[in-house]
Amino acid sequence: EVQLVESGGGLVQPGGSLRLSCAGSGFTFSDHYMDWVRQAPGKGLEWVGRTRNKAYSYTTEYAASVKGRFSISRDDSKNSMYLQMNSLKTEDTAVYYCALCSYSGGNWYTDSWGQGTLVTVSS
Amino acid sequence: DIQMTQSPSSLSASVGDRVTITCRASQDISNYLVWFQQKPGKAPKSLIYAASSLQSGVPSKFRGSGSGTDFTLSISSLQPEDFATYYCQHYNSYPLTFGGGTKVEIK
Numbered sequence: 001e002v003q004l005v006e007s008g009g010g011l012v013q014p015g016g017s018l019r020l021s022c023a024g025s026g027f028t029f030s031d032h033y034m035d036w037v038r039q040a041p042g043k044g045l046e047w048v049g050r051t052r053n054k055a056y057s058y059t060t061e062y063a064a065s066v067k068g069r070f071s072i073s074r075d076d077s078k079n080s081m082y083l084q085m086n087s088l089k090t091e092d093t094a095v096y097y098c099a100l101c102s103y104s105g106g107n108w109y110t111d112s113w114g115q116g117t118l119v120t121v122s123s
Numbered sequence: 124d125i126q127m128t129q130s131p132s133s134l135s136a137s138v139g140d141r142v143t144i145t146c147r148a149s150q151d152i153s154n155y156l157v158w159f160q161q162k163p164g165k166a167p168k169s170l171i172y173a174a175s176s177l178q179s180g181v182p183s184k185f186r187g188s189g190s191g192t193d194f195t196l197s198i199s200s201l202q203p204e205d206f207a208t209y210y211c212q213h214y215n216s217y218p219l220t221f222g223g224g225t226k227v228e229i230k
Contacts, residue, residue, distance in 0.1 A: 035219075045159075045167065045210055047219040061217040064124075097166055104173050109157050109214040111178075113166040 002026045002112045004098050009117030012088055020083040020117060022098030030054060030076040033101035033108045036083050038094035039116075046094075047110075050101070051081060066092075088121045095119075125149050125213055129222030135230040140201045144225045146194045146211035154190045155215040161224075162207045170209075171196065203229070 008020040022034070036048040049062040051072045060072045071084040081098055095116040102111040126149040136142050146156065154174035159167040169178050171187035174194055184205075186197045198205055206229050211222040 044224045045161075045212070045221045047212070047221065050217075050219075063218045102172070104176070105154070107155050107214050109155070109172050110212060110219070111169050111172070113168070115166055 002100060004100060004112065004114030006096065006098050006114045006117040009096065009119045011120045011122065013123050014088060014090055014121055016088050016121070017084070017086045018088065018119060020085070020096055020098075020119070022081040022083075022114060024079045024081070024098075024100065027100065029079040033103075034072075034074065034081045035099040035101055035110050036070075036072060036081075037097045037099055037110065037113070038092075038119075039097070040091075040094045043094075048083070048096070050108075085119070088119075090121050093119060093121045124218055125152060125215065125220055127211055127213055127220050127222040129209075129211055129225050131225060132223060133226040133228060135228050136201055137230045138201055138203060141197065141199045142201060142227060143198075144196045144209055144211075144227075146189075146196070146222050148192045148194075148213055148215075151191050152213045152215035155213055156187075156189070156194050157212045157214065158185075158187055158196045159210045159212065160205075160207045161210065167210065198227075201227070 003025045005023045069087045074081040097116045098114045099110045100112040101108040128147045156174045158171040161167040175187045184199045208226045
């Protein structure tokens with residue numbers, strides 16, 4: 001059974017930094033692309049970014065709203081993915097989900113999700 | 124960026140009803156579309172991928188259709204556990220984007 005567990009959320013001041021972790025199990029972590037998606041309180045879903053697998057040199061993609069401030073990395077030896085968040089703004093307050101991507105018909109899609117971790121940016 | 128527009132934003136229905144949710148992409152996304160279900164306080168759950176392929180374990184009462192720019196999610200014989208918010212998301216190109224969501228409430 002696929003399991004994804006996020007950790008590292010909490011309260012941080014504007015301009016601060018935070019690092020989220022996502023631990024995966026129940027699947028071959030190294031084979032898969034992985035996503036971060038967030039949801040502000042009472043709002044819809046927003047894709048944050050993606051890391052490809054080793055075959056594609058672990059390259060990354062980001063939403064414009066976080067590009068240059070957030071960085072995604074992974075450690076396949078630990079079955080883990082990370083989201084380094086710098087220069088945090090109040091509008092970054094959200095539940096952050098990590099998600100496993102699956103492959104179909106030529107593209108990778110967001111598939112199974114973790115339970116999420118809450119990040120609150122406030123003074 | 125590709126914009127995803129869902130309609131309606133909310134609907135009220137009774138147990139046993141059939142409902143249809145629409146998702147429109149601002150440009151051709153082929154069939155690169157996923158539908159998710161989210162219940163309050165829970166993570167989203169994938170229902171449909173590739174516009175019409177049912178995820179393993181998802182009941183056949185959920186049906187996805189469409190290609191290009193226009194897509195639909197139909198839910199037949201609504202049950203209490205189906206009342207939730209539904210989102211579409213394209214994966215045709217970066218950035219991936221979601222529709223605004225459709226909240227299905229009990230009438």
